[in-house]
Amino acid sequence: MTQQTDVVVVGGGQAGLAAGYHLRRQGLDFVILDADPAPGGSWQHMWDSLHLFSPAEHSSLPGRLMPAQAGETYPDAGHVVDYLTDYQKRYDLPVQHGTHVEAVRRDGERLLVDADTGTWRAQAVISATGTWSRPFLPAVPGRSTFAGRQLHTVNYRSPADFAGQRVIVVGGGNSGTQIAADLALDGRVEVTWATQRPPRFLADDIDGRALFDVATARRRALEEGRTDTGGVASLGDIVAVPPVRAARDAGLLSAKPLFAQLTATGFRWADGSQSDADAIIWCTGFRPALAHLAPLNLRDARGHIPTDGTRALGEPRLHLLGYGDWTGPASATLIGVGRPARDAARQVAELLR
Ligand code: FAD
Numbered sequence: 001m002t003q004q005t006d007v008v009v010v011g012g013g014q015a016g017l018a019a020g021y022h023l024r025r026q027g028l029d030f031v032i033l034d035a036d037p038a039p040g041g042s043w044q045h046m047w048d049s050l051h052l053f054s055p056a057e058h059s060s061l062p063g064r065l066m067p068a069q070a071g072e073t074y075p076d077a078g079h080v081v082d083y084l085t086d087y088q089k090r091y092d093l094p095v096q097h098g099t100h101v102e103a104v105r106r107d108g109e110r111l112l113v114d115a116d117t118g119t120w121r122a123q124a125v126i127s128a129t130g131t132w133s134r135p136f137l138p139a140v141p142g143r144s145t146f147a148g149r150q151l152h153t154v155n156y157r158s159p160a161d162f163a164g165q166r167v168i169v170v171g172g173g174n175s176g177t178q179i180a181a182d183l184a185l186d187g188r189v190e191v192t193w194a195t196q197r198p199p200r201f202l203a204d205d206i207d208g209r210a211l212f213d214v215a216t217a218r219r220r221a222l223e224e225g226r227t228d229t230g231g232v233a234s235l236g237d238i239v240a241v242p243p244v245r246a247a248r249d250a251g252l253l254s255a256k257p258l259f260a261q262l263t264a265t266g267f268r269w270a271d272g273s274q275s276d277a278d279a280i281i282w283c284t285g286f287r288p289a290l291a292h293l294a295p296l297n298l299r300d301a302r303g304h305i306p307t308d309g310t311r312a313l314g315e316p317r318l319h320l321l322g323y324g325d326w327t328g329p330a331s332a333t334l335i336g337v338g339r340p341a342r343d344a345a346r347q348v349a350e351l352l353r
Contacts, residue, residue, distance in 0.1 A: 001118065005029050007348055008113045008122040010104070010292060012095040013041020014084060015128035015322030018061050018337045020093040022345030023126075028352065032093060033115055035100040035133075039088050040081035042132035048158045049182050050077045053174070053239040054208030054335065061087055062338040074207075074241060080334070101129075104318070105295045111317055124348045126310075127293060128321040131286035131332075138284050142262035149279040153179065156281055159186035166190040166276060168267065171283030172199045172255060177238045179283055181247035192275065195255040200237045201248070207239055212335055219329040288323045310344040316351065319344040 007023055009016045012034030023030045038044060051074040052059050056066040059075065066083045069075040075083075088095055096117070103114045104125055113120040135152040137143070143150075153175045159182060169180040172195030180193040202210075238244065247253045259267035259275075266276035290305060298305045298314045305312050305320060310327050312318040320327045321344055322337060330336025 002112075003031075003118060003120050005031050005120055005122050006352060007031075007124045007126060008033060008111075008120045009126045009128060010101045010113065011041070011128035011130060011322075012036070012039065012088070012093075012097065013043075013128065013130050013322070014061060014334055015130065015331070015337050015341065016041075016095070016126075017084060017087055017091075017093055018341035019126045019128055019321055019344060020095075021062050021091055022342045023348070024091065024093070026345050026349040028345070028349060030094065031120065032095040033099040033101050033113070033120075034095050034097050037098045039085040039095065039097070041084065042130055043077045043080040043084065045132065045154065046077040047153075047156045047179065047182070049243065050178065051075065051241055051243075052077075052080065052208065052334075053241055054212070058209045058212065059334040061334060062342065064090065066334070101292045103295050104293055106315075123352050124317045124319070126319045126321055126344055126348070127290070129289040129292070130322055131288050131324075133289045134287040135282075136285045136287050137282050140262060141260070142267075145264050146262040146266075146277075146280065147264050148266075148277055151279065151281050153281070153283045159183050159189050162279060163188040165278040166192070166266075167279045167281060168192045168194055168259075168275075168277045169281045169283060170194050170258070171285070172196060173237055173283065173285065174239060175285075176283030177244050177253070178241065179281055181244045181253060184247050184252035185243060185250075191252075192277070193253060193255045194258050196258050199253075199255050201240050201244075202238060204240045204245060207241070208333070208335075212330055212333070216329065288320075293318070309347075310340050311347055319348065 006028045007030040009019045009032040012032045016032050020032050055073055056068045056075050060066045069079040100116045105112045110121050111125050135154045156179055167189050169176055183189040183191045260270045261268050268274050296315055298312055300306055307320055307327055310319040310321050322332050324332050328340030331340040
């Protein structure tokens with residue numbers, strides 16, 4: 001049976017919940033379909049020691065401040081899951097968990113949303129499926145010949161899984177640095193950290209708050225037609241959260257340039273020397289999870305869906321929320337998603353009027 005609603009939100013992580021908050025304020029009828037069986041989006045899958053790079057009060061969704069976590073300046077992922085679970089309940093957001101959306105299709109004046117549990121007919125769709133379900137692995141020579149374990153950030157849980165092993169962590173972003181630090185500080189793992197270019201640490205007193213301020217300043221400059229201020233990329237890549245700082249200051253975090261190729265037992269460096277490894281953890285990023293939108297045929301040559309803010313250029317009934325800065329400055333962060341969510345809900349309400 002096909003169900004009817006004004007708006008279907010695909011994805012019930014922080015972006016989907018923020019969309020729900022603002023759709024409710026617009027008085028619209030909506031449902032949020034989420035593939036995970038429980039609330040919390042990708043935060044429920046992150047590694048055990050992960051902490052936010054901003055204090056709680058700077059990591060909040062619209063309407064409700066994240067409470068501080070006892071004894072922690074930077075809350076852990078479990079605290080974020082608790083916050084999102086409470087948020088969903090507090091605002092009575094209609095999330096249907098365990099519902100995977102397979103396809104969004106056009107059907108005359110409506111969009112059809114096909115899920116594994118049924119079909120919805122809606123006037124608009126907000127896609128907020130994040131990137132966690134699409135880990136990216138680079139094409140590195142010899143990758144398929146390596147006989148050891150290969151994992152991505154999404155599979156990493158804790159150093160205990162690698163006790164007594166030689167592990168190479170690949171990637172100079174926040175995930176790679178934090179996982180390399182986590183393994184190195186544990187003491188039971190022989191860690192090599194390889195990055196494509198020398199790691200760029202932000203100054204120790206810069207955390208997510210400053211990054212958000214810089215992203216906001218950039219948005220204002222662009223909106224007012226002033227010169228592009230360069231955004232957060234101009235500051236560096238790696239937030240020196242406490243464990244990263246501890247590992248770096250103890251001399252445990254020295255990055256090597258990326259190896260030339262993988263071998264059956266390890267890797268070969270550019271100078272021809274070889275090292276053995278038991279496992280490789282690829283911290284090489286993500287791509288937006290957009291497979292369900294394929295029937296709409298909106299992708300450009302880079303695989304992105306071009307948008308004006310959150311609205312898809314080729315389909316005004318579709319909005320994309322979260323994912324990355326291309327759907328709004330800092331829209332893939334807890335504090336940053338509120339504004340694009342509000343804009344998307346307003347535009348959907350205008351469309352429906
Ligand atoms: P997600 O949390 O991934 O939620 C997407 C939801 O969509 C999931 O529940 C999933 O089940 C569902 N879904 C996916 N596909 C489908 C489908 N086809 N049908 C139905 N449901 C679907 N941000 C900060 O603000 N502070 C930080 O400190 C911070 N640290 C980070 C650390 C790491 C390691 C990473 C990876 C990101 C971090 N971020 C941080 C960025 C960002 O806040 C998170 O990535 C956040 O989880 C993005 O939220 P989201 O709602 O867009 O996506």
